[in-house]
Amino acid sequence: MLLLFRRLLLFALTVLITPILALLALTILFFNAVHLLTRFTRRPVADGCTPLPGLASIIILNWNGKELLEECIPSVLEAVRYDGRPHEVMVVDNGSTDGSVEFLRHNFPEVRIVALPENLGFAEGNNAGVRAAAHDVVILLNNDMVVDRGFLRPLLDGFGPKTFAVTSQIYFRDPSVRREETGRTTAIFRRGMVDYSHRPIPATGFRRRYLPAFWAGGGSSAFHKRRFLMLGGFDSIYGPAYVEDVDLSYQAWKAGWEILFAPASVVHHKHRASSARRFSPSCLQCLIQRNQLFFIWKNLRGWRMLLLHCAFLPWNCYRLARDHGLGIWACIVQGILRFPAIQISRLGPIFRAARSDTQIFRLFRQPAVFFSGEGADLREPDPDSPGVLEAKNGAGARPRILWVTAYIPHVGRHAGAGRMYHLLKRIAAHYRVTLLTYLEHEEERTFLADLEPLCEEVRAVLRHPPTRWPLFAYEPFDEFHTPEMEDALRDILEDSDFRLIQLEYTQMASYADRGLRIPTILTKHEVDFAACARRARTESGVLRRLRWFYNYLQVLDREVKLLRRVDGAICMTAPDAEVLRRYCADVPLHVLNTGVDLEYFAQLPVLAAAPRLVFVGAFQHVPNVDAMLHFCRSLFPRIRAVIPGAQTVIVGSNPTPAVLSLADIPGVEVTGTVPDIRPYMASAAVYIVPLRLGVGIRGKILEAWGMGLPVVATPVACSGLRAEDGRNILVADPDERFAEAVTRLLKDPGLRQRLGDQGRRTAEAYYSWDAAAGALLDLYRSYEAARRSRSRMGS
Known part of the structure; x- marks a missing residue:
């Protein structure tokens, strides 16, 4: 009862703030129109493809994390030694008061220190380190990371002509903690919001060395320094922390660059060891939600996505309050207060987008599109x-x-x-x-x-x-x-x-x-x-x-x-x-002709003499159901009237209730799924295919021919086969003529033998699986050749 009352109260409060949300929505759409009207002032990204020399500046941002650096720095120095190249190791100290700088100078003199006079936050602290870096690739690490000694080379080898960043695979240092982060990042746009997540890593690993990532984590990734600075680095509007890396990565995707996940590069994270020092769990949740709204209001340009976001604003406000309490609405208030700054940032980029929002989100809904097009160099x-x-x-x-x-x-x-x-x-x-x-x-x-x-x-x-x-x-x-x-x-x-x-x-x-x-x-x-x-x-x-x-x-x-x-x-x-x-x-x-396995469906040395009929078929297929219902109810009684001991055995998977009920008819047996259909076929004197519906080739007739069984079938069942009435099969319409054909065959052992023998010869002459497979291989090769031709023309 209390839960219902709480939800009704939240619903009422949401209704009360809906006019404010409507005004916010109109403002968002207005500024999007302004952005679109001014897009002619922006130019495409002009960026050369100069090869990088392969050296990196490893930047560790620190604030009062001396005990974290005690574990982080030795692992980084070991990784540099293992790679064997003179990479730079730098710590950007964000105005620490715990003696971090003195600790570094005393214990790790080879580490370069950039000491900031005060805490500038995650964005500006990292931006300062990138500007001061000596090399063309900058690797940004949190101070609560411990790296594997081989983590450097997969990051650096991932940089190609279009690479903006390469991100590492993340493990939690505490194995008992659920693995919320993997580094294999993705996002989907759903119900007006962007859902960010880390995709799981399969136990078997990956065949590919690199896969696309929606964003490169700001504490576990390598960035192209020049491109990082071209986009303005991390945006301080997200301060003090969170979503800056998603924002910058999304701008890189829009600019036409790519972000890659390198599963062979491994880091170990003490999850939120740094942020937990500054924020309570509720404040942290509010900060993350606020910055996710900032991301949408700053970056999304597509009208469809923005309209959906605006339409779902009341629902999302209600949902957030329901899941996290009313205090979460502080993120909406903070967003509204900083809305002018967000829109200034939105209008700031001077580069024209090379990809639309829809194209980017599609890449992560169907990542294979990336490798077939833009990421073709990674194939x-x-x-x-x-x-x-x-x-x-x-x-x-x-x-x-x-x-x-x-x-x-x-x-x-x-x-x-x-x-x-x-x-x-x-x-x-x-x-x-x-x-x-x-x-x-x-x-x-x-x-x-x-x-x-x-x-x-x-x-x-x-x-x-x-x-x-x-x-x-x-x-x-x-x-x-x-x-x-x-x-x-x-x-x-x-x-x-x-x-x-x-x-x-x-x-x-x-x-x-x-x-x-x-x-x-x-x-x-x-x-x-x-x-x-x-x-x-x-x-x-x-x-x-x-x-x-x-x-x-x-x-x-x-x-x-x-x-x-x-x-x-x-x-x-x-x-x-x-x-x-x-x-x-x-x-x-x-x-392409179908075929029959003539070894598996081997010819019977002797045909069965008992007046037994058999039908084989899968009963999720409607024509098979119709055939048996019609035959057993309308035709089989005619056969039993002439040959009282006649039986019909219905073999096949997934029999419907109507098919199962046929077992109530005298002389009818319904087996359902069986491990091997051949014994049932071998026990029958005549194989029946009384289909009235459907099209396509009937493999069941080929199987019967393979075993040398005499077959009675309808014209529908024989369509497309080399069926010759009276020579290798008896063909009759599904009426009394079908019953007459079956009765005639049951009474004439010589005719059964002749039809069975000729059916086997027909299968041997025309329905070899080797010939069918050869035709299929030829078809494959023709499509491969056409694809190669298109690729050459495209290049």
């Missing part, structure tokens, strides 16, 4: 270059590609999973493959062991469909777009360079991003809108037809938009490609 060496090929000589020189799949590649689950597995197995000899796949349930993790020998890396994400309010009744792709997959994909793309990305199944096209400039190919296992159109035609009721016609229109819109996100698409059959070309003529479409 891994091209495996095709002669030097790399000679150095690696063989397997190590294989290009790296990324597969992102909706289902785990595996044999014996469903045809699509088998197709992915067999192609993956064959291209692994030519490419280093990273596989990112969804799992439908935890039990599928056991299949990862089969994939790990084929791939450089395998990462699996258990799929939890997001809880969203759908705008429309039918969302076939949305349930595969999850935050967990987004995060996993972002980490993989940030950590490695890829020649090509292959997305398996239409729903995974939502992860395609042309901004990456990596050729991206989508495998279309089925043209979904065509399947919906066929469903609409087969429905009997008017309302159900209208519903599926609406679904068709909706899926057509989604599918075409998703297809246009990729550089090309692989279709299972020529008819599929022809349908897609009517709506996506601008997207290259390629037809």
Whole structure:
């Protein structure tokens, strides 16, 4: 009750101050307009690319931290000795009264001391040290840092033509403290505020030596001295401390420079040992919140972001008071009082922005964009270059590609999973493959062991469909777009360079991003809108037809938009490609035959004699559900009337409640997921594929042909296959003619044998996985060649 009363009181107080916040918002927008109107007075950054000599001035800011210097200075001097170059070590003393200067002169005479007469704060103290530094790179350290002896070289090696700063990896000196700082900094703009954070460091480390960082910490980073001073150094408006380094780093990103995180450079921090001497926890929180507001009011220029910030000001005031108490509103008051100074600082820069706010925040929402464009000089060496090929000589020189799949590649689950597995197995000899796949349930993790020998890396994400309010009744792709997959994909793309990305199944096209400039190919296992159109035609009721016609229109819109996100698409059959070309003529479409593992699905020496039928399919796929419901309810009773002992075995993962209920029909068995489908297939006299819906190639028919099983299928199921009615298959519409074909085949062992033998020969002649993999490799190489050609033209 007290909590509710407190929140109601805070809400009422927020409403009372909303007019003041509205006036503040109008003022922010007014000054942004002034800034935009005066942008013609600013010029682009004119900065040469003179190589740096590789020497650094290491600057340690100190205020009454004598006991901290006792640990910090020896570690820094050891790091200088270990690097073997004459770097400068400097302590800027901010008017200490604890004898710090005398202590340094007596114990560390090799350290240069810049003694300031009074405490100028973090910003001006560091600025004084940078101006006094002897070398072109300045490394700023807090006095509560202890550095590893090898921390210098990764920082200095990170400076390239566009580098503004390189920041170290941070560990807390107390291992029991939660690691809030890592140095791998990022930020997102959310609900009108900037959320700053340190991203975790993976236990396996990084393949890259450098990654982009949103800001370089002012107590653990190396800065390009000239560029630091060109931007005016740390802004004293944030005094006494906090957010100055974020502000300066953001200006550097805007100027067109870059800030890098060097995980190999390690420092150890006694977290807030310096600030805790001056501020209580509540004052510290207020200071940080105030300076975060200053950052927005000074730096953000984009109208969309500023409008969102202004619109959310009341909510953010309420949220801050709810989480930290009313005292936190002092940061708003301080901000308003210093607002004129902030706007003077806002109008001060003389340089024109090379990047917009949106571009900068996008870099940290999708860091891989950085390596595909501005950070291209930090990419891994091209495996095709002669030097790399000679150095690696063989397997190590294989290009790296990324597969992102909706289902785990595996044999014996469903045809699509088998197709992915067999192609993956064959291209692994030519490419280093990273596989990112969804799992439908935890039990599928056991299949990862089969994939790990084929791939450089395998990462699996258990799929939890997001809880969203759908705008429309039918969302076939949305349930595969999850935050967990987004995060996993972002980490993989940030950590490695890829020649090509292959997305398996239409729903995974939502992860395609042309901004990456990596050729991206989508495998279309089925043209979904065509399947919906066929469903609409087969429905009997008017309302159900209208519903599926609406679904068709909706899926057509989604599918075409998703297809246009990729550089090309692989279709299972020529008819599929022809349908897609009517709506996506601008997207290259390629037809690649699927295949069948003729060793795994080996021909049976003897066909089963019992009158048993088998159907295999994954029941998250609607056409399979429709096929079994229709067959078992409408056609199977006709077969049982002629052959009373006939049985139907339904094999496949994720059977729906409606499919499970079919087991109540005499002679019908529903197995659900099985470890191996082959024994069930071998026990059947006839393999049935009574599909009425869907498009694409039916791998289940190829598997049956591989085992030499006689097949009865519908024209829909045979589309795109080399199916010849009466020669290697019986083809019948899904009505009484289908039941008649099955009955005829059950009664004629000779016909079963002839169809099975010819089906096996057809599979051997036309559906080899080696041929399919060869065609896929040729396709990969054509996209790689096109990319290299574009790169040469761009350069």
